[in-house]
Amino acid sequence: MSTEPATPPHVGIGLAGSFLPPLVALAIAAVVGDLLILSFGEAPSAVFRLLVEGTWGNAYGIGQVLYKTTTLVCTGLAFALAGRAGLFNVGAEGQLAAGGFGAAVVGMLLPAGTPALLAVPLCLLAAMLVGAGVGAVPGALRARFGASEVIVTIMLNFIVLAFLNWIVSSTLHVPETLHTPPIVAGMMPRFADGFAAFRGSAANFTIVFAVLAAVANWWYLFRTRSGYALRAVGLQPDAAEYGGVRVPRVLLVTMCLSGALAGLGGMNFVLGYKGYYEEGFAGGAGFLGIAVALVGRNHPFGILGAALLFATLSQGGLAVNAIVPKQLTDILTAVVILAVATAVPEVQKQLRAAAANVTAAFYRDARKGVS
Amino acid sequence: MTMTDAMRASDLPAIRMTGVVKTFGAVVANRDAFLDVAAGEIHALVGENGAGKSTLMRVLAGMYAPDAGTVQVNGKDVTGWKTQDAIAAGVGMVHQHFMLVPTLTVAENVILGMEPRKGMQVDLHRAVIEVESLCKKCGLHVDAKAKVADLSVGEAQRVEILKALYRGAKILILDEPTAVLSPPEVRDLWTVLRALKADGGTVVLITHKLDEVIAISDTITVMRGGMTMSRFATEGTTPREIARAMVGRDVQLHLDTQGDADSWVAPVASAPSAAPVLRVTNLSVKSDRGARAVHDLIFEIRPGEILGIAGVEGNGQTELLEAIAGLRAMQSGRIELASHDVSSRSVHERADLGLSHIPEDRHRRGLILDYSIAENLILGRQHHFGSFGTLDAARIATHAAEQVQRFDIRPAMPSLPARALSGGNQQKIVIAREMGREFSVLLAAQPTRGVDVGAIEFIHAQLRAARDAGRGILLVSADLPEVLALSDRIAVMYGGRFVTVLPAAQCTAEQLGPYMTGAAV
Numbered sequence: 001m002s003t004e005p006a007t008p009p010h011v012g013i014g015l016a017g018s019f020l021p022p023l024v025a026l027a028i029a030a031v032v033g034d035l036l037i038l039s040f041g042e043a044p045s046a047v048f049r050l051l052v053e054g055t056w057g058n059a060y061g062i063g064q065v066l067y068k069t070t071t072l073v074c075t076g077l078a079f080a081l082a083g084r085a086g087l088f089n090v091g092a093e094g095q096l097a098a099g100g101f102g103a104a105v106v107g108m109l110l111p112a113g114t115p116a117l118l119a120v121p122l123c124l125l126a127a128m129l130v131g132a133g134v135g136a137v138p139g140a141l142r143a144r145f146g147a148s149e150v151i152v153t154i155m156l157n158f159i160v161l162a163f164l165n166w167i168v169s170s171t172l173h174v175p176e177t178l179h180t181p182p183i184v185a186g187m188m189p190r191f192a193d194g195f196a197a198f199r200g201s202a203a204n205f206t207i208v209f210a211v212l213a214a215v216a217n218w219w220y221l222f223r224t225r226s227g228y229a230l231r232a233v234g235l236q237p238d239a240a241e242y243g244g245v246r247v248p249r250v251l252l253v254t255m256c257l258s259g260a261l262a263g264l265g266g267m268n269f270v271l272g273y274k275g276y277y278e279e280g281f282a283g284g285a286g287f288l289g290i291a292v293a294l295v296g297r298n299h300p301f302g303i304l305g306a307a308l309l310f311a312t313l314s315q316g317g318l319a320v321n322a323i324v325p326k327q328l329t330d331i332l333t334a335v336v337i338l339a340v341a342t343a344v345p346e347v348q349k350q351l352r353a354a355a356a357n358v359t360a361a362f363y364r365d366a367r368k369g370v371s
Numbered sequence: 372m373t374m375t376d377a378m379r380a381s382d383l384p385a386i387r388m389t390g391v392v393k394t395f396g397a398v399v400a401n402r403d404a405f406l407d408v409a410a411g412e413i414h415a416l417v418g419e420n421g422a423g424k425s426t427l428m429r430v431l432a433g434m435y436a437p438d439a440g441t442v443q444v445n446g447k448d449v450t451g452w453k454t455q456d457a458i459a460a461g462v463g464m465v466h467q468h469f470m471l472v473p474t475l476t477v478a479e480n481v482i483l484g485m486e487p488r489k490g491m492q493v494d495l496h497r498a499v500i501e502v503e504s505l506c507k508k509c510g511l512h513v514d515a516k517a518k519v520a521d522l523s524v525g526e527a528q529r530v531e532i533l534k535a536l537y538r539g540a541k542i543l544i545l546d547e548p549t550a551v552l553s554p555p556e557v558r559d560l561w562t563v564l565r566a567l568k569a570d571g572g573t574v575v576l577i578t579h580k581l582d583e584v585i586a587i588s589d590t591i592t593v594m595r596g597g598m599t600m601s602r603f604a605t606e607g608t609t610p611r612e613i614a615r616a617m618v619g620r621d622v623q624l625h626l627d628t629q630g631d632a633d634s635w636v637a638p639v640a641s642a643p644s645a646a647p648v649l650r651v652t653n654l655s656v657k658s659d660r661g662a663r664a665v666h667d668l669i670f671e672i673r674p675g676e677i678l679g680i681a682g683v684e685g686n687g688q689t690e691l692l693e694a695i696a697g698l699r700a701m702q703s704g705r706i707e708l709a710s711h712d713v714s715s716r717s718v719h720e721r722a723d724l725g726l727s728h729i730p731e732d733r734h735r736r737g738l739i740l741d742y743s744i745a746e747n748l749i750l751g752r753q754h755h756f757g758s759f760g761t762l763d764a765a766r767i768a769t770h771a772a773e774q775v776q777r778f779d780i781r782p783a784m785p786s787l788p789a790r791a792l793s794g795g796n797q798q799k800i801v802i803a804r805e806m807g808r809e810f811s812v813l814l815a816a817q818p819t820r821g822v823d824v825g826a827i828e829f830i831h832a833q834l835r836a837a838r839d840a841g842r843g844i845l846l847v848s849a850d851l852p853e854v855l856a857l858s859d860r861i862a863v864m865y866g867g868r869f870v871t872v873l874p875a876a877q878c879t880a881e882q883l884g885p886y887m888t889g890a891a892v
Contacts (some may be wrong), residue, residue, distance in 0.1 A: 225753050225760050228746070235741050241698060242728070242736040243750040244718035360474060 011264050024307070025295065025339035027232060029332045033234040036331060040324050047320050051329070054319020055312045060216040061190055061319070063201025067273065068285075068311035069304075071096070074265030076245055076307050077290025078135075081296040082258040085250060086234035091153030092262040094160035099263020100270040102130030103282055104277035107183025107270070115355035119186035123271055124209065124264070131263015132256040133310060139255025143248035149255065150358050151297050157286075160311025165279050172277075179278035188272040204272030213264060217300040246314075264287060291337045294347045309336070383446050385410040385542055385573040389413045391780070393426050400426035401437070405599040406592055408542075412498045415566055415588035415605070417581070419795070419823035423597035424577045425467065428544050431575075432464040433457035444542070455523070463540025467547045467577075467821065468734065471533060473520035477530050478502040480519055481537050509563045523661045525556060525684035525849065530564070542573045547821055549583055556849075561587050579823055581610035582852065593617055618825055634814035646710065647671035648725075648843035649812045654704035656687070656694045664690035666867040668704070672812065672843035677834065679846045679858025679875065681883050685869035688847045689731060689866045692814050695726045695845070702854060709811055717872070722751055725811035729801055729818050738789045738799045745771035745785040748804050778803035779829070795826030806833055811836060816847045817866055831857060834849060851880050863887055 034044040055061045075092040082089035106126040138152035165178075189205050191198040198320045221227040232240035233250045241247050269281045292310055296302030310333060317329035341347050366370050386408040393401040401423045405840060408414040416424050430437045431444075444460060445451065445667065457464075471480050478499045486493040502515040503680040511529045519527060528548060529636050535543055543564075549557045564574050564587060584591055584605065591603040593616040601616045649672040658664035664687040672678050680688055693699035695706055697718040706714050708724045716724070728751075730736040738747050749756050756770070757763040771785035780792070780799045789797055798818070805813065815834065819827040834857055838844055850856050854861060861878050862869040863886035870886045 167770075195482070223761055223764070225757065225762055228753050228762055232739050232742070232750070236735070236739050238735045239737065239739045240752065242696075242730055243739075243753065244722065 005286070008354055009336050014075065020078035024343065025336045029335040032335045033328065033332050037324060042323055047324055047328075048321065050320045051275020055315045059195070059197035060199075060201045061315060063198040063203030064315045065308070066207055067202040067204065068150055068190075068292065068314050069271070069307045070204075070207040070210045070268045071265045071285045071306035072288060072292050072310055073207075073214060073304060074268070075262050076292030076296060076303040077213055077289075077300060078131075078258045078262035078265075079289050080293040080296065080303055081217060081221075081230075081261060082254055082301070083293060083298045083350055084234050085230045085254040086237070086353065087142070087251065087254060087258070088150045088350075089135070089138070089153055089258045089262075090150055090264075090290070091134065091156050091160075091259070091286070092289045093282050093284070094153075094157040094287045095134045095244075095259040095262035096265045097164055097282045098134045098160050098266070099127035099131035099260075100266025100281060101167075101277045102263065102265050103127040103186070104183055107186040107275075108181060110183075110185040112184040114185035116186070116189075120188065120271070122330070123183075123186035124267060126162040127263045127267045127270075128260040129263070131266070132260040135257075135262070136252065138254040139259075142255070143252040148358050148360070150354055161282075164277075168277065168279055174276075177278075178280070179274070179276045182275040183271070186241045186271055188267065190204060190272070202273040206268040206272040209264060209267070210306065213261060214300040216306050221300070226253075232254045253367065262289070265289075288333075291333070293332075294344075294350070295336065295340045296349055297346060339342045383410070384408055385412075385445060385732050386441075386575070387443040388431065389441050391427060391430055391442070392438045393423075393430055393435055394438055399597055401430070403595045403599075404594065404597065406431075406644070407602070408573060409590070411424050411568060411575055412741075413587055415579045415584040415591045416436055416575055416594065417579065417584055417591060417613060418594035418600075419579075419825060422594040422617075422823075424594050425546055426597075428464060428546060428577060429574065430892050431457075432462055432544060436463075444501040450461065456464065456875070458538055458540075461539055461541035462544070463535030463538055463545060464544040465535050465548055466527075467525070469527050470533055471519045471527060471530060473518070475519060476515070477513055477517055477519060477522070477533075478515040480530055481505075481515075483534075484665055485538065495780060502533065502537070504539060509533070509536060509561060509566070511559065517660075521658075523685035532560075536567075539680065541571070541669050542575070543567060544575045544577075546577045547579065548576070549578065549580060549845075557583070559772055563664050563760055579821075579827075580850070581613055581824075584613060585610060591773045593697060595619060599750055614824055617823075647707075648709055649845065650705075650707040650710075651695065652705040652707075654691070654694060654706065655702040656690045656699060657702055658690055660685075663702070664867050665694065668867075668869065670869065670872070672845055674811070674841040674843055675838055675874075676750045676860065677838050677844040677846055679848070679854035679861045680869075681848075681851055681861055681885055682855045682864035685879060686864045688816070690867075691818050692728070692731070692845070692847060695814055696726065696730075720753060725809065726814070726815040727805035727808070727812070729816060731816035731820070733797055733801055740790040740798055741773075741788050743778060743786050743788055744775065744792070744800055747789050747800050748774050748785075750804065752804070752808070774803040776809050777807060793823075795822035798822045798826060798830065801829060806837060811842060813842055814847075815844055816844070817849060819848070819850065819853060838852040851883065855880065 037044045037047045055065050075096055078092045078095065079089055103126050106123050110122065131179070134156065137156055138149040141147040141152050142149045167180065168180055173369055174181055191203040192201065221231060226281040229240060229245040232243060232245055233247050237247050265285065270277055279347035288310060292303055292306045295309070296306035311331050313329045320326065320328060341351060383405050386406060388404065388406040391401050391404040404423060404427050404836045406416070406472050415541045416428070418424050424436065431436045431442060433452045433454040433456055441448060442469055444462060449456065449460070472483065475483070478495065482498045486876065487497045488494055488593060489497070506513060506515065510613055510751065511533060513522070513526050513529045513533070522530070532545070532548065548560060566821065576588060588605045591605055591613060593600045593613060595617060602874045603613065651668055651670050654665055654668045655663060656665040668691065670678065682688060690699060694701050697716060701714060704714070705712060708721060708726055711724055713721050713724060715824060734740065738748065745767050749767055753762065755768050769783065770777040774780070775783045778799050780803060781796050789800060802818070818834065819830050822830070834844060834846070846854060846857055855875060855878060860872055862872040865886060
């Protein structure tokens, strides 16, 4: 064409581009929130003031938000990394729990008094390895047999969680509780250890690892050959294969890395907060990671922002519980997710791809059944 | 334009588009475009890539609403109508890029949206029968029960045409239908179109190929830069005249030089003593459907030689090239590159031994459309751009800037995604990547498919220059004149075998035809 585009069309996902949709989504959520609060006969301004005061208004609130952010960053990164390779990892919940369990077991087995400089990396390694192991199952099934990772990860969540519960309740639990004995080494320093103001909040230094993981993710995706191959597989697997990328291998490796990221999140509760593994500690953070990644548009730095947002809403629910039900913020979370899923083309594309992936798997199976 | 044409056009045309303007953001696709198509004629709409032909036709088919201008079909103003309205009015469009459901069968795709029913259920049996009889009637051959995912590009194209005809299209718009067809298939298509015309149908054909324009059309409209440049009656015009209107200058056409085969024989081609750069021995390969696609093939290519493969698409060419490139498992045989056995080597290892590959489908394999030009220019070579598993952004940028300039990729903005470029410029990215480096063997599959005359001229010059520089080239093209014009030797592939191999200087299209259809096996 003789006329060249005057402005270059959208190139990649810039940071500025990832900010606008969540802000619009937030504005919509605020309007819906107003209506809900009014329906309870309360003043929106009062409720929102309470929400902000209870989260960003004091050190305890900030600490709680940062604690929740940490887990969400890990599960968000886990989902996003898989998403970049065209994989839809719904298994972060199980991977998160398994990672926490791995860290707890290593923390219990280490001799008491192991220096933190040795114990923390060992627990970290355990969390990531166990998470990677759980991620490897759907990865291998997809790479080898073309089994839909959506279905396998959903199923595997049940299996992993039930299996962990069985181990804990049959052999490892402290009587009358649902948790393991406390770890003896590898405890993460808490913010409260250094700053008295954070006393009582669960904020701990696992967040440093989460932020480092986000930076490493960005570097891996955009500055390494493996990241180039990973994104190529996600966009056009046939072209990636043509470019010498071993596609099944990338799928397997990506699911392992995704599982490792989710597993890293398990450290936050086990090493950073309670000091033991407890049944049900993941509490949906694995699934909320999907929303974090979608709102953060699969960009590592977008995910940091999205995780902060969802953590704020989650903590804010507790803060406003005195005058309106805390489910209010659950609804706001849902509205944000819906608004982003509706408004952002890439998110729609990713969701459609996941649906097609599942349909194709069912279709394949149906065909096999017939012939 | 003859008097009768002018009168026919003014007397209730099937299609009349006036002053059509269509913009996409800052890009003006159509500015003041006109089109008059008389009922019952075959009208060729020609122009370079990005001239706005497809956009204009999409406006006609109801996919886009024009920003300005009017659209009339059979005298009725239908400006801004929707696709469903267009289909209901008998306007059907066959797109350049297929709009098929790959997991469904041919018959299921054709009937999609207007399924014959038996009670509550879709009557698939009747669908197959209906589609098969439609195939027979139109002379378009395709297995109604085959899955679309397993079809070759040419076969998928035929399904698209069937789809439009099944919906009772009276005005059929074809967007570069022959880009993926072999000469016999093209002849079959012409038969279909002529039958449609005899039946009172109207056909608008978007094409780049001037020989086709001359062969089939009654009237020609030429577009350039989004505008209608000129309108000719086909009778009494020449390819050169049309090409000049398209490009705005004189162009070297291989059509004109076809009879002059001697001028294409390179000096090195007559050195058969040189060791072959590619040797294929007893190669057998299976297709996706598990059938034997390549049978026990033996051939070699020497430096400075272009071996052209002529043949109807779907006779094993795709599988052969994929096997040589390392993208498809071999059943048996041996592939040697410069006397290294590469039969079990990876894609990267083969590339490093001097193998380059222009794949047949640049949208599926050749490019990652959402990657930038710079990122696409290292695809398959990414292990040479950085150490310890990293990528060296500065080197990638320098490399891109060089290649963009050397191969005249436009717009010359390496950060632009490949998707934003026209077909010809997209293909130049592939050419730049595969030919802009040291290589000894080039697999060139449909190197000029869907690109404009200017780019064809450029790509042909690149292929000839590579041959003259002593490279060995395996050329596969559905465009027989292209094979004839470029090759030193021509092999005709039919049913997975080379049924004949001839020196190009002795070949004519008429001579090769019987081999291509299997009649002369």
